[in-house]
Amino acid sequence: MASSVEQQTASPAASEAQIPRYQAIARRFAQAIREGTLAPGEKLPSVRRLRADEGTSASTVLQALAQLESSGLIEARPRSGYFVRARTSLPVPRPSAPGVEAGTPLDGVSALVADLYHSASDPSLVHLGAATPAPSLLPSAALARALAAATRRSGSGGVELAYPPGLRSLRRLVAQRLVATGCALGEDDLLVTAGATEAIQLALLAVTNRGDTVAVESPCYYGTLLALEALGLRVLEVPCHPETGMDVDELSRRLDLHRVAAVLAVPVFSNPLGSSMPDEAKERLVSLLSARRIPLIEDDVYGDLAFAPSRPRPAKAFDRDGTVLYCGSFSKTLAPGFRIGFVAAGRFKERVEVLKFATSIATATPAQQALVQFLADGGYDRHLRTLRARLEQNVARVGEAVAGSFPAGTRVSRPRGGCFLWVELPPSVDALKLHRRAHDAGVAIAPGHIFSAAHVHASCIRFSCGEPWSERVDVAVRLVGRLAGQLVGRKGR
Amino acid sequence: MASSVEQQTASPAASEAQIPRYQAIARRFAQAIREGTLAPGEKLPSVRRLRADEGTSASTVLQALAQLESSGLIEARPRSGYFVRARTSLPVPRPSAPGVEAGTPLDGVSALVADLYHSASDPSLVHLGAATPAPSLLPSAALARALAAATRRSGSGGVELAYPPGLRSLRRLVAQRLVATGCALGEDDLLVTAGATEAIQLALLAVTNRGDTVAVESPCYYGTLLALEALGLRVLEVPCHPETGMDVDELSRRLDLHRVAAVLAVPVFSNPLGSSMPDEAKERLVSLLSARRIPLIEDDVYGDLAFAPSRPRPAKAFDRDGTVLYCGSFSKTLAPGFRIGFVAAGRFKERVEVLKFATSIATATPAQQALVQFLADGGYDRHLRTLRARLEQNVARVGEAVAGSFPAGTRVSRPRGGCFLWVELPPSVDALKLHRRAHDAGVAIAPGHIFSAAHVHASCIRFSCGEPWSERVDVAVRLVGRLAGQLVGRKGR
Numbered sequence: 011m012a013s014s015v016e017q018q019t020a021s022p023a024a025s026e027a028q029i030p031r032y033q034a035i036a037r038r039f040a041q042a043i044r045e046g047t048l049a050p051g052e053k054l055p056s057v058r059r060l061r062a063d064e065g066t067s068a069s070t071v072l073q074a075l076a077q078l079e080s081s082g083l084i085e086a087r088p089r090s091g092y093f094v095r096a097r098t099s100l101p102v103p104r105p106s107a108p109g110v111e112a113g114t115p116l117d118g119v120s121a122l123v124a125d126l127y128h129s130a131s132d133p134s135l136v137h138l139g140a141a142t143p144a145p146s147l148l149p150s151a152a153l154a155r156a157l158a159a160a161t162r163r164s165g166s167g168g169v170e171l172a173y174p175p176g177l178r179s180l181r182r183l184v185a186q187r188l189v190a191t192g193c194a195l196g197e198d199d200l201l202v203t204a205g206a207t208e209a210i211q212l213a214l215l216a217v218t219n220r221g222d223t224v225a226v227e228s229p230c231y232y233g234t235l236l237a238l239e240a241l242g243l244r245v246l247e248v249p250c251h252p253e254t255g256m257d258v259d260e261l262s263r264r265l266d267l268h269r270v271a272a273v274l275a276v277p278v279f280s281n282p283l284g285s286s287m288p289d290e291a292k293e294r295l296v297s298l299l300s301a302r303r304i305p306l307i308e309d310d311v312y313g314d315l316a317f318a319p320s321r322p323r324p325a326k327a328f329d330r331d332g333t334v335l336y337c338g339s340f341s342k343t344l345a346p347g348f349r350i351g352f353v354a355a356g357r358f359k360e361r362v363e364v365l366k367f368a369t370s371i372a373t374a375t376p377a378q379q380a381l382v383q384f385l386a387d388g389g390y391d392r393h394l395r396t397l398r399a400r401l402e403q404n405v406a407r408v409g410e411a412v413a414g415s416f417p418a419g420t421r422v423s424r425p426r427g428g429c430f431l432w433v434e435l436p437p438s439v440d441a442l443k444l445h446r447r448a449h450d451a452g453v454a455i456a457p458g459h460i461f462s463a464a465h466v467h468a469s470c471i472r473f474s475c476g477e478p479w480s481e482r483v484d485v486a487v488r489l490v491g492r493l494a495g496q497l498v499g500r501k502g503r
Numbered sequence: 504m505a506s507s508v509e510q511q512t513a514s515p516a517a518s519e520a521q522i523p524r525y526q527a528i529a530r531r532f533a534q535a536i537r538e539g540t541l542a543p544g545e546k547l548p549s550v551r552r553l554r555a556d557e558g559t560s561a562s563t564v565l566q567a568l569a570q571l572e573s574s575g576l577i578e579a580r581p582r583s584g585y586f587v588r589a590r591t592s593l594p595v596p597r598p599s600a601p602g603v604e605a606g607t608p609l610d611g612v613s614a615l616v617a618d619l620y621h622s623a624s625d626p627s628l629v630h631l632g633a634a635t636p637a638p639s640l641l642p643s644a645a646l647a648r649a650l651a652a653a654t655r656r657s658g659s660g661g662v663e664l665a666y667p668p669g670l671r672s673l674r675r676l677v678a679q680r681l682v683a684t685g686c687a688l689g690e691d692d693l694l695v696t697a698g699a700t701e702a703i704q705l706a707l708l709a710v711t712n713r714g715d716t717v718a719v720e721s722p723c724y725y726g727t728l729l730a731l732e733a734l735g736l737r738v739l740e741v742p743c744h745p746e747t748g749m750d751v752d753e754l755s756r757r758l759d760l761h762r763v764a765a766v767l768a769v770p771v772f773s774n775p776l777g778s779s780m781p782d783e784a785k786e787r788l789v790s791l792l793s794a795r796r797i798p799l800i801e802d803d804v805y806g807d808l809a810f811a812p813s814r815p816r817p818a819k820a821f822d823r824d825g826t827v828l829y830c831g832s833f834s835k836t837l838a839p840g841f842r843i844g845f846v847a848a849g850r851f852k853e854r855v856e857v858l859k860f861a862t863s864i865a866t867a868t869p870a871q872q873a874l875v876q877f878l879a880d881g882g883y884d885r886h887l888r889t890l891r892a893r894l895e896q897n898v899a900r901v902g903e904a905v906a907g908s909f910p911a912g913t914r915v916s917r918p919r920g921g922c923f924l925w926v927e928l929p930p931s932v933d934a935l936k937l938h939r940r941a942h943d944a945g946v947a948i949a950p951g952h953i954f955s956a957a958h959v960h961a962s963c964i965r966f967s968c969g970e971p972w973s974e975r976v977d978v979a980v981r982l983v984g985r986l987a988g989q990l991v992g993r994k995g996r
Binding site: 120121123127128131151153154158161165166167168169170171172204205207208211215220221236237239240241242341346347348360363364365367368369370372373374375377 | 613614616617620621623624635638641642643644646647649650651654655658659660661662663664665666667697698700701704708712713714726729730732733734735834837838839840841842853856857858860861862863864865866867868869870873
């Protein structure tokens, strides 16, 4: 068995050099387990054997094993060693139904969403609703230090307006990061916004008129649906594969039938499905839209949360003519409270900039300055590595709890990044009813109802995996599973 | 002469007790000079006489005289005493023309506005363009201390989202201030926004649909016109009196002829005219709109900058049924860089809150926390008193420089608050040309062109009086005056 593991390591990724040795070892074994090279129940090599194979210390080997154990991939059996855990692997959700042009019938959804965010700070609830890492997973102390240092340095963050396009130093640091993802962008291509949500709002204002239709993924993040509704836009819901995302062929067919003003998609780790489009699909999507002169609004807030040493490329990396309005933020990875995002709006750059001035003048200066300080100090990539490992662990653990507690016929997504799971329940389960019962029992989840203007995901729920794994979370997920079981076959009753 | 001044003081305002003695004396004399009780060239009582009349110390009297002198109202003549300065009083601008329905022909305006804000941080220019107090007039050190203290206290401003409606502690402090202006509002009536600009944007989204017409003041702040254009709204420009603001009778007649989705106005110290509606006109405006079920979006960002001990009431104070969506901010009085505003949206409260979530999720937490700290520490009212006195001085000085340098036929506004002057040049002067020549000569001003979708103010300019008065500002205003003189009779050439 050791030999098969060694095969995996024959050509270690270049990036292995950048991460601690024990993490590199753990990652290799995790991959082997996921790919079935190491099957459930199989025994791992002994610590002595691993020391020899890896040419490293016992403590490094033990650290690697501890990480695999805490990820739920292996278990220690007393006096026997480490074994691959039995994984009750549920099938992934089915690809969503053919495209639905849904208009904007969001009645009732906004009240439901308001309930969700109003309860977001209720300490009596277990929070498995909002798709954001919990505050405890984010470096609040380091951010506070950066804010204090930036304030000392500038002394004027309160009084100086950072007019559009925003602080040059921040745009520069962001552009450098984007270049590393394959995007040919400079600081002058970027506009700083109040999170990706404002970026998307500005992009929509720039490329649509009221009554226009925008194509989105199905299921689609409810905030996006609300943003479309706010501007009086209609929705075309394009089917998605749970692993490869938006179906470009189906989109292409739909574009022959419908006038679409823009496509709004999350090509990397979509919310809520967790799908990630292969590079060649992203490339086809961009060139399809470029040829038809239809702008692509790309929402890339989860791309940096890949469960891998390097993140997938955004669709923007394949943009040759400014078709893509690329929207990102630091809200899912670092500092939700700063409200800092950015947009690289391609050929709509000037228009988007004036819209920023017209709708909010500027983005708060202190948060921009603090972010510059934090990014310049370094440590963001180290934080991201830790965060991704934690989220991968959480996603695995929530998935196991689902597998162990939900009724037969349940399907669950297998995201390779992000911080949520999409759970498809037997069709007889009313997810809205489940949401209400879970809430009454102290658990916040997001019902599938709100992820479609056509309400086509009425038997699905989204679990946030942003809370650190704990007994409390485990109990909460299993409780939802039991409640779901009680609702099987009782739809509408 | 002393006796006539004493008459003015027979019933000292109750508020005199709240301000330093010397300011109270200076204010009384300033009023007497403005009302003509003390005429240009008249000699003021001697210091000895004033000491006796006021029953105060020589140093208090000298402080009062120094303030009157720095406001440009009196001058010291060696060995003779203090005299009222000769004031070349120009007439106020003419009331604007009958209402114009202008559609949204803002072509070219957005590029011009972008030029304005791009040059806002150019140190080679004298900045008489943007209607915001200069950073040097704002308490940057105290704000930085508040930000640092709030960060230490909370330790989590970066990671914690302040979901709509925003921090309760901040809403509470704002509500307390609004109650003092005559508005019956509580913390639950308020939503925190990214400045008043976002508040207005949300209000517009809540009460209009693309293609609707919104009635505004003429002239109207260009940012408002851009905001309307961003949402595809049409504009009805209602004539305004330079001192009493929007003509409610004319508005009423227009409402009989046009379908108007909302009225957007700045009843107190309008931008750029500086007009302020009398209470009874505000009351009529609100009841007229209430009866017709047309919402009033009130922009009150300058109300706290009254050149008087207390500020005029906002229109919201006369709202009985939630007709008024009241928008305010701290951007013109304290902390432009914080981007903190608020909206009390009356009967549109729930809708506006969901729109906030849909378009930007939340307002940055650190700035909200810092503002709570600053307001709770006290000192905001003291700062406001100082700021208002400085701005009143600046407005007076810029007005004098205009009177002394602009061509015959020039008219200038006489605002009782705010930080700008509206200058109406002889009709043959092309303000856009003047703007370009002034810019080339190193002075930024705002051309009248951008204050109307119908471009009906093509011979007007707005001077910001937010820069501390200095030789440099004096020279700059007079330079613009000379350039204007060169353009008389040369329109179109």
